[in-house]
Amino acid sequence: MTRYTMAIDLDSCIGCHSCAVVCKQENNVGLGTFYSKVLTIGPSGTYPDLEMYYLPVACQHCDNPQCVTVCPTGASYKREDGIVLVDHSKCIGCQYCVMACPYGVRAYDNDRDKGVIEKCTLCAHLVDDGKKPACVRHCPGQARLFGDLDDPESDVSKMIASKQTHKLTDVGNAPSVTFGLDKCEWKGSN
């Protein structure tokens, strides 16, 4: 069974924000709204032993997405291939999914498609066309990897097998995106 997700090699991320910019271009994301952002974690430690890393964040396409559970209309749904999406034609803009998301990566659209919820789609339109998500294709450090978690030969599986891996805080939602980090201390809870 296919389980598409993303793995991000934080040791290779240079914090250029290309992923956030190309995401807005590819998905026509409105002003003030982001599907993806790059956070700066640190610096931490004591001089001269300081360390810092960049953390690209977006929807984690959880295995047990709470946004899907609370959605009264079924507008938020998880595809069989693991991608979590919002069907705008069914979304009533109640924002329960925004409240239920542990990561603050969903936004109420006041600009482009008024009154519905927006978030990272893992570029499902490109994936369905046999391509990779825009952020993955345009990452200059090749830090972002996309693939099938159930395929041991996928880029995602290879990175997970080769690095120390971490996930964002799990409150029962089981986030699917994996972060690889060997060179610094992970500052998250997992």
Added chain:
Amino acid sequence: MDVQWPLLIFSVLLGMGSGLLVFIGIGELKGAFKKVRFVLAVSALVLLAAGGVASTFHLGHIDRAFHILGNLNSAFSHELFAVAFAALVALVYAVLSRKDYPGASKVVGILALIAGLVLPLTAGISFMMPARPAWDSFTLPLMYLGTGLGMGMVLGAALVYAKGDAEDAPLALRVAIIGVVCSIVTMVAYVGALALAPFAHESRSLARLFSGSLAVEFWVGVALLGIVVPAVLVGLAAKRSPKASTGGSAVAVKQTAGYLWAAFVCLVIGSVVLRVIMYAVATSVESLIY
């Protein structure tokens, strides 16, 4: 999180209406409040309807409302069913109260009591989300229930003093006191549960309520107006209330009613402010973008 005013107003009106339904149920079980039962039922219905209308202002697309039952497992859908059931019970009871069907009125009155207890709990449960540690406690639906009982029962008692039979007044006052006690206990329990919430963070700490950016709201709105003043006012009402056997003077009845109306206003303020705090402390586990 920003205060979601349509949802806040909805929850306060819904609580008030639910408390009135419980008040009606108790009246039916005790064979009391016959003179005001129509007013009580219509008031509950109006409050539920007004709350329902307020909640629609929260939606981005009310025009797609027919999709709402697309996921019957969602707490939102359960809440919708509970509101519809409570409103239907209030409507049927209002119709029955204009006629003389004691048996049917008693059955529907008991259904009103059940609906009045279930609805605030259902509404509160819809906010229990692991992503928001300050909400993910059963003390939240209990607070919705308790504050609803406080507002609704005191409102019901005030209506009995204004329009009801004199012999019903002592029972109404006792019910109002029980409502205020429920309100106080559940408000304190909800605030106390914040200290036990997982993923402790300054934004949802008791320190923020006691001495931080929410101190004015907490001490003035919740502690003083939501807890202390209503307790004092119903205490004064109990002291001033004429005994059923003696009837009592019109002045005493009027003064007792005044205390009850004042207590009701304070309970509404307390409930609103506690919900403002509820939204303010509802920070998510990790706010990464928004």
